[in-house]
Amino acid sequence: xxxxxxxxxxxxxxxxxxxxxxxxxxxxxxxxxxxxxxxxxxxxxxxxxxxxxxxxxxxxxxxxxxxxxxxxxxxxxxxxxxxx
Amino acid sequence: xxxxxxxxxxxxxxxxxxxxxxxxxxxxxxxxxxxxxxxxxxxxxxxxxxxxxxxxxxxxxxxxxxxxxxxxxxxxxxxxxxxx
DNA sequence: CATAGATATACGCTGTAGCGTATATTACGC
DNA sequence: GCGTAATATACGCTACAGCGTATATCTATG
Numbered sequence: 001x002x003x004x005x006x007x008x009x010x011x012x013x014x015x016x017x018x019x020x021x022x023x024x025x026x027x028x029x030x031x032x033x034x035x036x037x038x039x040x041x042x043x044x045x046x047x048x049x050x051x052x053x054x055x056x057x058x059x060x061x062x063x064x065x066x067x068x069x070x071x072x073x074x075x076x077x078x079x080x081x082x083x084x
Numbered sequence: 085x086x087x088x089x090x091x092x093x094x095x096x097x098x099x100x101x102x103x104x105x106x107x108x109x110x111x112x113x114x115x116x117x118x119x120x121x122x123x124x125x126x127x128x129x130x131x132x133x134x135x136x137x138x139x140x141x142x143x144x145x146x147x148x149x150x151x152x153x154x155x156x157x158x159x160x161x162x163x164x165x166x167x168x
Numbered sequence: 169c170a171t172a173g174a175t176a177t178a179c180g181c182t183g184t185a186g187c188g189t190a191t192a193t194t195a196c197g198c
Numbered sequence: 199g200c201g202t203a204a205t206a207t208a209c210g211c212t213a214c215a216g217c218g219t220a221t222a223t224c225t226a227t228g
Contacts, residue, residue: 006151007144009137015153026174040216042176050215052185053093053140054133060091060153067090068152069099069144110204124186126206134185136215 005073010047012056017045019063033062089157094131096140101129103147117146 004015020030027041034041036055044051044059060066088099104114111125118125120139128135128143144150 003152003154006153008141012137012151012153019153019155027176028174037217037219038175039177043215046176048215049136049138049141050185050213051137052133052215053096053135053137055216056137057092057133064156065153066156067096068087068154069090069096069103069149070087070152071103072148072150111206112204121187121189122205123207127185130206132185134183134215136185139186 007072008047009049009051013045013047016059016063016065019065020045023063030059030062034058091156092131093133093135097129097131100143100147100149103149104129107147114143114146118142 004011004018006012006015020027025033027038027045030036031038031041036058040055041059044055088095088102090096090099104111111122111129114120115122115125120142124139125143128139
């Protein structure tokens, strides 16, 4: 359960939230590590689509996580429009 | 070679560029699929840290790709600061 | 319940992404 | 080399992320 597929901002946000909690951190702690506000972490975890890559990777690094990019595994009905 | 680890915007951009080319698309085509400008795709592939998650996931979807989020596999000396 | 800790939300501000449009630069086939 | 396709860059514009700060709302746990 520690490999999460993420096809949307919400999914990646949820995965990061689980990881943060597993590490026993709160949003404020994590904000200090990453030089981001607690409110910014909150938005990222909630899956705000406008969040920037710098924010994403900053938090990933602080959580000792990484991404894997790969072709989609299962068929999906996702369209661009319904992503947001 | 179709699973790429990405710990920085540049790495994820490079992976997406390889995938786009493997699919025989140019930035303009991809921009039309995603409702993004060719210039925006260019920035994403170049690893601009300010790129938004909506842009990232829009392109990932158009390229039939997905992310996996997971704890880091190997030891790394990465720090937050040197990411950007 | 009470209340402390955690998370979500608000306000005004500054910086910048993405836009349309256009052009400059690079890479490639002939 | 030359021309063309592909990619990078520029300009002015609007929208909004992230900022500091503050507060409101949830959530434990006694």
